[in-house]
Amino acid sequence: MAMLEVKDLQVFYGMIQAIKGISFEVNQGEIIALIGSNGAGKTTTLQTITGILEAKAGKITFEGNDITNMPGHKIVKMGMAHVPEGRRVFANLTVYENLKMGAFTRKDKGEIARNFERVYKSFPRLEERKNQPAGTLSGGEQQMLAMGRALMSNPRILLMDEPSMGLSPIFVDEIFKIIEEVSSEGTTVLLVEQNAKKALSIADRAYVLETGNIALSGDAKELISNEQIRKAYLGE
Amino acid sequence: MSFLSNLINGLSLGSIYAIIALGYTMVYGIAKMLNFAHGDVIMVGGYVVFNLMTGQGMNPLLSVIAAIIVCTVLGVVIEKIAYKPLRGANSLAVLITAIGVSYFLQNAALLLFGSDVKAFVSVFNVKPFRLAGGALTITGVTVITVISCIVIMIGLMLFIKKTKSGQAMLAVSEDRAAAELMGVNVNQTISLTFAIGSGLAAIAGVLLCSAYPTLSPYTGAMPGIKAFTAAVFGGIGSIPGAFIGGILLGVIEIMGKTYISSQLADVIVFGVLIVVLLVKPTGILGQPIREKV
Ligand SMILES: Nc1ncnc2c1ncn2[C@@H]1O[C@H](COP(=O)(O)OP(=O)(O)OP(=O)(O)O)[C@@H](O)[C@H]1O
Numbered sequence: 307m308a309m310l311e312v313k314d315l316q317v318f319y320g321m322i323q324a325i326k327g328i329s330f331e332v333n334q335g336e337i338i339a340l341i342g343s344n345g346a347g348k349t350t351t352l353q354t355i356t357g358i359l360e361a362k363a364g365k366i367t368f369e370g371n372d373i374t375n376m377p378g379h380k381i382v383k384m385g386m387a388h389v390p391e392g393r394r395v396f397a398n399l400t401v402y403e404n405l406k407m408g409a410f411t412r413k414d415k416g417e418i419a420r421n422f423e424r425v426y427k428s429f430p431r432l433e434e435r436k437n438q439p440a441g442t443l444s445g446g447e448q449q450m451l452a453m454g455r456a457l458m459s460n461p462r463i464l465l466m467d468e469p470s471m472g473l474s475p476i477f478v479d480e481i482f483k484i485i486e487e488v489s490s491e492g493t494t495v496l497l498v499e500q501n502a503k504k505a506l507s508i509a510d511r512a513y514v515l516e517t518g519n520i521a522l523s524g525d526a527k528e529l530i531s532n533e534q535i536r537k538a539y540l541g542e
Numbered sequence: 543m544s545f546l547s548n549l550i551n552g553l554s555l556g557s558i559y560a561i562i563a564l565g566y567t568m569v570y571g572i573a574k575m576l577n578f579a580h581g582d583v584i585m586v587g588g589y590v591v592f593n594l595m596t597g598q599g600m601n602p603l604l605s606v607i608a609a610i611i612v613c614t615v616l617g618v619v620i621e622k623i624a625y626k627p628l629r630g631a632n633s634l635a636v637l638i639t640a641i642g643v644s645y646f647l648q649n650a651a652l653l654l655f656g657s658d659v660k661a662f663v664s665v666f667n668v669k670p671f672r673l674a675g676g677a678l679t680i681t682g683v684t685v686i687t688v689i690s691c692i693v694i695m696i697g698l699m700l701f702i703k704k705t706k707s708g709q710a711m712l713a714v715s716e717d718r719a720a721a722e723l724m725g726v727n728v729n730q731t732i733s734l735t736f737a738i739g740s741g742l743a744a745i746a747g748v749l750l751c752s753a754y755p756t757l758s759p760y761t762g763a764m765p766g767i768k769a770f771t772a773a774v775f776g777g778i779g780s781i782p783g784a785f786i787g788g789i790l791l792g793v794i795e796i797m798g799k800t801y802i803s804s805q806l807a808d809v810i811v812f813g814v815l816i817v818v819l820l821v822k823p824t825g826i827l828g829q830p831i832r833e834k835v
């Protein structure tokens with residue numbers, strides 16, 4: 307059984323249908339890339355999985371539990387974390403307080419301390435700036451904070467929405483290196499990206515979303531050499 | 543000496559405004575709405591104390607505690623019934639609903655307690671303080687009001703800085719969806735905000751009616767508007783702003799009444815507000831509204 311299963315999912319904004327009945331699955335330990343152009347429905351899909359948007363039809367299962375339309379705060383508690391599009395750090399809270407918010411569902415003090423250590427080890431910059439308001443960080447640092455904050459809940463699956471958006475190449479490389487690290491430590495990853503080349507290079511499998519439908523799916527290595535993909539998403 | 547005594551009266555009135563303004567500003571910051579019924583919760587607190595203490599002869603302290611409980615529950619119930627169904631509706635609809643709730647509370651009080659103005663007996667039995675050889679007298683209510691306000695202010699700041707629920711409030715006020723993604727129960731956090739704001743309104747009601755010993759169904763309306771002004775003055779959404787705005791408003795009002803004109807006091811208060819907003823549209827401690835990406 308897959309860790310995360312999305313089945314025939316449909317999502318609407320008012321009368322407009324953004325997701326038109328998609329199905330996909332993420333297995334334990336995988337890095338899955340969800341790629342597609344602007345407005346394809348990637349963010350909508352992630353937000354529906356984590357309970358921010360409502361599913362009109364379909365079913366979402368996480369580790370065997372039906373989480374369709376469950377309130378977001380309960381889903382986090384079950385071991386799923388979501389790094390939202392545009393980072394969405396709490397600008398007026400310090401870096402430390404942001405990370406602490408990430409551990410909101412965790413009660414065990416020792417576990418929280420270990421998570422702090424792990425996050426500071428992956429992102430030494432965050433430790434250097436821990437008393438600084440998050441709003442004063444650079445874009446790349448804010449992305450690191452958004453990732454660190456999600457990791458503070460010690461999730462079994464991490465959903466990431468365009469972590470490379472607006473970052474310089476060096477930052478992009480660093481972020482992707484950390485995604486691989488997180489994955490190698492046992493966290494399952496569902497990665498939404500416009501930077502298809504980068505995403506496919508680290509993913510096991512990928513799904514291509516086109517205007518609310520899954521147009522293509524398969525092994526990341528195969529998709530990277532697929533003629534259609536190269537034309538549409540890799541700009542070749 | 544009379545200047546000093548006026549200043550102290552201003553601080554006292556300002557403390558009451560500040561306590562009410564804290565409720566306004568917290569609800570605005572966290573639920574993103576103007577709860578225009580907030581002032582009327584003060585009046586409800588006043589009636590609870592009046593009926594229990596003067597009517598039933600209950601111990602003053604117990605009456606005050608009862609008022610705090612009643613108002614806290616009332617605030618949570620108002621939010622659940624009137625505002626929660628409108629979450630995500632446009633802000634004008636929410637504002638009109640809040641005005642409706644305000645009229646509802648006033649008319650319910652009219653029906654239950656009548657329109658006659660009640661003579662409120664102060665809940666505090668503290669001797670006035672005589673300073674400077676009797677040249678300066680400060681009433682017990684004044685001292686208790688100012689101290690209550692300071693204690694509430696410090697308590698609230700500590701609560702927000704040090705507790706998990708307080709941090710959740712800050713997170714919700716900044717970004718509701720992101721807070722939900724951290725595992726914060728947003729609805730519960732908004733409920734808690736209404737509970738705290740309304741409990742504070744009960745305390746403000748007791749202090750107000752003790753300092754200005756009359757009570758009618760409209761008792762909360764004007765102080766409510768003044769406190770809202772104070773919250774805007776200080777920077778709506780900011781807790782220290784509500785405190786500073788409240789105190790300043792009280793002092794300006796009393797000083798204006800004494801040294802300029804008792805009829806023009808309110809004109810002066812709102813005039814100062816307009817000047818402040820022209821110079822700094824977000825209020826004294828308000829932050830510019832960040833554009834969401
Ligand atoms: N709040 C909204 N109201 C109405 N329509 C929306 C809303 N949010 C998104 N949409 C529409 O839903 C579709 C999918 O949007 P979504 O944000 O999921 O795309 P995306 O794949 O994440 O795009 P991008 O790569 O630009 O982030 C788009 O057509 C978009 O216009």
Ligand SMILES: [Mg+2]
Pocket residue numbers: 348349350391467
């Ligand atoms: Mg998107």
